[in-house]
Amino acid sequence: xxxxxxxxxxxxxxxxxxxxxxxxxxxxxxxxxxxxxxxxxxxxxxxxxxxxxxxxxxxxxxxxxxxxxxxxxxxxxxxxxxxxxxxxxxxxxxxxxxxxxxxxxxxxxxxxxxxxxxxxxxxxxxxxxxxxxxxxxxxxx
Amino acid sequence: xxxxxxxxxxxxxxxxxxxxxxxxxxxxxxxxxxxxxxxxxxxxxxxxxxxxxxxxxxxxxxxxxxxxxxxxxxxxxxxxxxxxxxxxxxxxxxxxxxxxxxxxxxxxxxxxxxxxxxxxxxxxxxxxxxxxxxxxxxxxxxxxxxxxxxxxxxxxxxxxxxxxxxxxxxxxxxxxxxxxxxxxxxxxxxxxxxxxxxxxxxxxxxxxxxxxxxxxxxxxxxxxxxxxxxxxxxxxxxxxxxxxxxxxxxxxxxxxxxxxxxxxxxxxxxxxxxxxxxxxxxxxxxxxxxxxxxxxxxxxxxxxxxxxxxxxxxxxxxxxxxxxxxxxxxxxxxxxxxxxxxxxxxxxxxxxxxxxxxxxxxxxxxxxxxxxxxxxxxxxxxxx
Numbered sequence: 001x002x003x004x005x006x007x008x009x010x011x012x013x014x015x016x017x018x019x020x021x022x023x024x025x026x027x028x029x030x031x032x033x034x035x036x037x038x039x040x041x042x043x044x045x046x047x048x049x050x051x052x053x054x055x056x057x058x059x060x061x062x063x064x065x066x067x068x069x070x071x072x073x074x075x076x077x078x079x080x081x082x083x084x085x086x087x088x089x090x091x092x093x094x095x096x097x098x099x100x101x102x103x104x105x106x107x108x109x110x111x112x113x114x115x116x117x118x119x120x121x122x123x124x125x126x127x128x129x130x131x132x133x134x135x136x137x138x139x140x141x
Numbered sequence: 142x143x144x145x146x147x148x149x150x151x152x153x154x155x156x157x158x159x160x161x162x163x164x165x166x167x168x169x170x171x172x173x174x175x176x177x178x179x180x181x182x183x184x185x186x187x188x189x190x191x192x193x194x195x196x197x198x199x200x201x202x203x204x205x206x207x208x209x210x211x212x213x214x215x216x217x218x219x220x221x222x223x224x225x226x227x228x229x230x231x232x233x234x235x236x237x238x239x240x241x242x243x244x245x246x247x248x249x250x251x252x253x254x255x256x257x258x259x260x261x262x263x264x265x266x267x268x269x270x271x272x273x274x275x276x277x278x279x280x281x282x283x284x285x286x287x288x289x290x291x292x293x294x295x296x297x298x299x300x301x302x303x304x305x306x307x308x309x310x311x312x313x314x315x316x317x318x319x320x321x322x323x324x325x326x327x328x329x330x331x332x333x334x335x336x337x338x339x340x341x342x343x344x345x346x347x348x349x350x351x352x353x354x355x356x357x358x359x360x361x362x363x364x365x366x367x368x369x370x371x372x373x374x375x376x377x378x379x380x381x382x383x384x385x386x387x388x389x390x391x392x393x394x395x396x397x398x399x400x401x402x403x404x405x406x407x408x409x410x411x412x413x414x415x416x417x418x419x420x421x422x423x424x425x426x427x428x429x430x431x432x433x434x435x436x437x438x439x440x441x442x443x444x445x446x447x448x449x450x451x452x453x454x455x456x457x458x459x460x461x462x463x464x465x466x467x468x469x470x471x472x473x474x475x476x477x478x479x480x481x482x483x484x485x486x487x488x489x490x491x492x493x494x495x496x497x498x499x500x501x502x503x504x505x506x507x508x509x510x511x512x513x514x515x516x517x518x519x520x521x522x523x524x525x
Binding site for chain 2: 009010011037062063064065070072073074086089098107112
């Protein structure tokens with residue numbers, strides 16, 4: 001099996017094949033952000049620490065990306081012949097609402113409030129033969 | 142405080158103009174605006190210019206004339222044109238200047254806006270946000286209107302009605318880019334770009350230029366028989382809890398967007414309310430934006446848009462005409478110019494010079510609203 005690596009450990013960690021998102025928590029007002037930020041947008045505090053975010057939540061809003069994103073910045077497949085539409089939305093986690101890809105791309109199978117869990121999604125294979133993975137939330141049956 | 146009048150307006154047609162730089166389009170608009178006021182470039186005491194992708198506006202003095210005037214460059218995403226006007230307005234209300242010009246122009250490559258600069262911090266690593274396929278404006282607008290539609294009962298057909306109206310109005314506007322009127326059916330059947338929004342519901346990045354000459358209201362009659370008074374020009378940025386383009390996260394506490402804040406401040410400054418407005422130009426990056434902005438600017442309650450659109454109340458001859466020049470959907474989005482395009486249209490409407498798209502019954506109060514990334518809004522209120 002090829003090695004799977006995170007697109008960027010600043011936001012996504014992979015531990016024993018399981019993903020988790022890394023955000024920031026303000027120690028003054030307890031506001032969470034994703035990713036971690038050097039200043040708190042809520043209280044303007046600067047005492048902020050890294051925080052592991054929950055991996056389950058509810059779908060808050062969504063769409064389906066129907067055309068290939070421009071590259072750069074997009075790192076996935078954007079050849080119009082091979083491009084497959086993908087869901088994008090916001091998932092409400094216990095700490096914060098995060099924007100994320102969705103594993104589901106059919107509008108009829110997506111609805112606000114449905115239960116979702118964090119998964120890894122293949123983006124591309126790099127020059128070293130490693131699979132570069134991003135994060136995506138998937139409906140829980 | 143000094144009142145402000147608009148005494149000259151100029152525009153370079155919107156659309157695609159191969160071989161003409163964005164700045165040249167801006168210069169054409171400046172010359173037209175000066176001519177409209179019976180003035181020359183060297184009469185201008187100051188200029189404020191905005192452009193996102195067509196060069197620093199102050200460079201245009203090399204083609205307009207090196208008069209030594211104060212020239213300030215501004216940039217506020219899609220609200221850049223509105224910012225240029227608000228800055229010029231402040232320069233005159235403060236009493237520092239008597240006469241000046243606000244300028245906006247742009248020229249963007251084809252396709253959705255994209256940037257090579259990461260939107261969010263990357264800590265030295267790969268651009269995880271854009272790289273994963275999330276830094277895309279149409280995506281955000283689709284997510285936002287999809288949630289809004291579910292919450293307030295807006296139908297797909299109503300989205301299409303907005304775009305059909307825009308293209309119909311655009312077909313009456315000689316300065317518009319898109320002059321083909323689409324039916325609601327054609328809009329609904331065009332390619333689904335990002336559910337629930339189809340291709341014909343979106344504006345496209347484009348080209349164009351607009352300029353307008355402003356002066357202290359008490360001097361306005363020197364330059365024109367029909368001065369239009371700028372009663373308010375307000376800019377606001379987002380507060381904690383508003384849902385804005387390219388947000389990688391949102392807090393759980395929801396708050397109103399910058400449009401609501403800018404709108405309320407503008408009404409207060411102008412001493413009028415939404416019920417007094419005779420014609421409005423609202424940011425319509427896509428159909429859904431116009432619908433949400435109708436409520437955010439105070440013209441209806443959330444959800445009432447469904448009935449208003451179905452009844453044709455926002456048509457040129459309706460109760461509250463919206464985007465009479467075809468809006469961004471028919472004119473395209475040259476970021477630096479759009480906010481001024483809206484004001485240009487309102488000046489024509491208040492002067493009674495809007496031709497085939499003239500709002501009937503002598504409109505007296507006109508309203509503009511622009512919205513730009515990463516969460517900024519500009520509102521103006523004009524009166525005849």
